[in-house]
Amino acid sequence: MNRNLNLVVDMYGCPNRCKHCWLGHIPNKAPDKDIDRRLVDYFKPYFENITFYSWLREPDYAPDYKARWERDKEISIGIQPQRFELASFYRLARDRQYAKFLKNTGVKAVQLTFFGMERETDYFVGRAGAFDELMDATEVLLECGIVPRWQVFINERNKEELPELLEFSRLMGLPERCREIGGEFRFFVHEGSADGENRKLYDIRICKDSIPEKLIPYYMDYDAIFTEAQLCEKYHESEEYFIPYNDTDVTLNISGELDVYFNFTHMTPEWRIGNINTDSRETLIDRILNEKTPALETARKMTVGQLTEVYGNRESGRVFRDEDFKMYLLNRAAEEENRRV
Numbered sequence: 001m002n003r004n005l006n007l008v009v010d011m012y013g014c015p016n017r018c019k020h021c022w023l024g025h026i027p028n029k030a031p032d033k034d035i036d037r038r039l040v041d042y043f044k045p046y047f048e049n050i051t052f053y054s055w056l057r058e059p060d061y062a063p064d065y066k067a068r069w070e071r072d073k074e075i076s077i078g079i080q081p082q083r084f085e086l087a088s089f090y091r092l093a094r095d096r097q098y099a100k101f102l103k104n105t106g107v108k109a110v111q112l113t114f115f116g117m118e119r120e121t122d123y124f125v126g127r128a129g130a131f132d133e134l135m136d137a138t139e140v141l142l143e144c145g146i147v148p149r150w151q152v153f154i155n156e157r158n159k160e161e162l163p164e165l166l167e168f169s170r171l172m173g174l175p176e177r178c179r180e181i182g183g184e185f186r187f188f189v190h191e192g193s194a195d196g197e198n199r200k201l202y203d204i205r206i207c208k209d210s211i212p213e214k215l216i217p218y219y220m221d222y223d224a225i226f227t228e229a230q231l232c233e234k235y236h237e238s239e240e241y242f243i244p245y246n247d248t249d250v251t252l253n254i255s256g257e258l259d260v261y262f263n264f265t266h267m268t269p270e271w272r273i274g275n276i277n278t279d280s281r282e283t284l285i286d287r288i289l290n291e292k293t294p295a296l297e298t299a300r301k302m303t304v305g306q307l308t309e310v311y312g313n314r315e316s317g318r319v320f321r322d323e324d325f326k327m328y329l330l331n332r333a334a335e336e337e338n339r340r341v
Contacts, residue, residue: 014057017126029256049078092137099144147183194328207317228316295334
């Protein structure tokens with residue numbers, strides 16, 4: 001009862017099929033409209049505060065996004081939902097009133113995601129026209145006094161094109177134009193996590209020695225990335241266990257089919273807690289409060305050293321951050337364990 005619950009529900013789906021999506025490509029299946037109140041009531045006896053979010057992937061993708069935001073606030077208990085630096089670029093490019101809505105809700109900056117220039121961005125977003133929409137979204141945000149921030153995912157396929165994107169942002173005058181509205185333009189590069197769809201890009205995951213020198217000043221926490229070989233050397237004798245866990249807040253990702261997952265990593269069978277419709281509430285709550293999933297059982301059985309020995313590549317120059325590397329290894333082990341069951 002002393003924990004806070006964030007319910008993050010995929011009520012409207014997503015227009016994109018991004019090849020970096022850490023959640024994985026889940027179906028765009030809309031649940032019943034009354035599921036929001038039903039879910040809050042379902043968990044109400046077990047949590048002191050419940051914050052409801054009606055989007056899991058594309059924020060404000062609901063056609064009635066204004067009413068939807070008010071509804072999320074109305075049904076939340078104790079702690080209201082927050083606005084983040086996230087918004088629907090799909091909607092920004094199509095609905096001129098949307099940026100005004102964001103401004104009125106207190107949004108000061110919005111993150112937009114790129115993978116290079118037009119060809120690469122359209123390819124990795126999974127939809128033709130995505131790059132042009134991001135350009136439109138950038139202009140619409142500036143017109144409304146909201147700072148656009150460009151997040152850029154790098155890999156071996158697009159690495160040579162990213163300095164061109166950086167120069168393009170300068171030619172657009174984005175640093176100066178953001179200062180004019182009282183903000184700071186950010187262009188930041190990173191490799192992304194190693195779960196969900198981005199895990200499938202392992203073969204083209206950026207190697208540290210091939211990151212263009214011009215991008216290093218813009219690379220997010222560059223000193224915190226290591227090659228896979230370095231991390232294998234660091235952890236091959238480790239006796240620690242990597243067991244993701246919830247602290248005072250529990251965040252549940254719920255699919256349109258009402259499958260329930262923790263927000264630790266991607267939404268795959270190994271991480272599935274259960275289903276609202278097909279599992280009893282007692283069973284589901286027990287698994288949530290005691291953190292029971294097949295993947296977490298695997299995590300409790302194998303040390304980081306064992307995971308590294310079996311699944312790490314000592315010859316690899318691909319870059320990882322510590323936690324991403326451990327999650328990558330754990331997911332490989334959990335999937336192999338699941339195949340044996």
